[in-house]
Amino acid sequence: MKTIRQLHPLLPVLGLAAIVSLAGCATATKHDPRDPWEGWNRGVQKFNDTLDDYVMKPISQGYQWITPSFVDRGITNFFSNVDDIGVIANDLLQFKLLQTGQDTGRFLVNTVLGVGGFIDVASRLDLPKHNEDTDQTLGAWGIPSGPYLVLPFIGPSTPRGALGLAGDTAANPINWINPAAIPYSVGTLKTVDMRADLLSATKIVDEASVDRYEFIRNAYFQQRNYLIHDGNPPLDEQFEEEMDLELEGLSPTNFNTENEQEPASEQL
Template sequence: MSHIARPALALAFVLGVAGCATEQVNLSTGGIYDPYEDNNRRTHQFNKDLDRLVVAPMSNGYGKSTSDGLREVFGNFASHLALPNDVINNVLQGELDAAVQNTGRFAMNTIVGFAGFFDPASDVGMSQIDADFGQTLHVWGFAEGPYVEMPFLGPSNSRDSIGVFVDIALNPFIVILQDPQQYVGIFAYILDSMGDRYEYDTVIDSILYQSADSYAQTRSIYLQNRRYQLGMSAEDLYLDPYSDDPYEDF
């Protein structure tokens, strides 16, 4: 099967599944809909163990062995590689001005920013406008669905889980490039994630290892932040007993 056919079939399948699920998952509006909590808690424990044994030690080693400037350069590159996906989703959402801005940013940082390792576009006010397929499904009217904690990837919901896989399938760097170049983006994402884990080490540790119920805390923070990103109304920003300060902004 061709590189182009795979994402097209994936998109058709996803839209079919999401369309069938829309009516049922509208139950989630305005609160927490977590019918798979037992399974989610097991996945959450797996993710915590993975963080404690692998991710946190590797991130600490990476952070201590690199400078702030070098981590920023790798972060710039990871964000740069995400721009084509942003443009695709900008167009799918009908946000053509955002698509033009992200395209201009990609061109400038590719040429002037040495393939995206530096960010001159931000210096001239051409900031990145993030977009993903989960957000696109929201714009198209699909409800968020049940809360889901994904292995390795962490908190999500059924709509955003679908969105993650479609974004991967539509990523030009994966669809167009051949082995081993197509894995450059994945490697850059991992480095960027380790840098974030190192930078927010204290906050993440307090959520995962010091809160009374790290699963409920993580779930609340994710749902509030995601709904805020999508511009949902105040009544949809559900607040449970574990969502108080200091983690709301994070």
């Protein structure tokens, strides 16, 4: 579905992915080596999109309509605060000790002073929100992501991402509560709340992309790479080669050579 795993983690790179998708109009479509299961993936995305259009989107629109904005924000803050438990664990697994201290402080401040996390007091105290998950930890350890994989009901992922999702689910303390109806109910609320927050983002994706499937796939890889490298991803080799070719004709040497070859009358 056009939810959680498809859009929520992709917002920082939507603009870049839009440029990539639009630029693809001028070139022949190539098979992406990261996506050997494209036939399967397109079929699953179509299933997820249909389910989203007829179920998740209407429910999320109704939720957004009946829920006061301050309540909606409080629910989002609560789930973000719970997620910080997993963030702290992954900070430790990646040996980010300073960030571990910051995220631990953020969790304690929001839990105590923020009424269980419903109020984001920590951000006002310059304790920023970090995003760390098991997939990022595995990537930081050098484990390859594997090919692109669209999961039913979940969205874009990879084999490493699927394993990371299982780890994140196990690390969520709400999922330890009995009876099982409680975590299922809370999980449903979280899903609806996050989908409601992404209603405007869905419109951006639909309007900006030429091939919606490629748009989401490229944005997913770009965003995961961005997070794993803490905002400083290495340039893709193919991208570097293309940039070198583009800049080759703009070098000062070429400009001087062209000017030297111009007739004197044109130079004047």
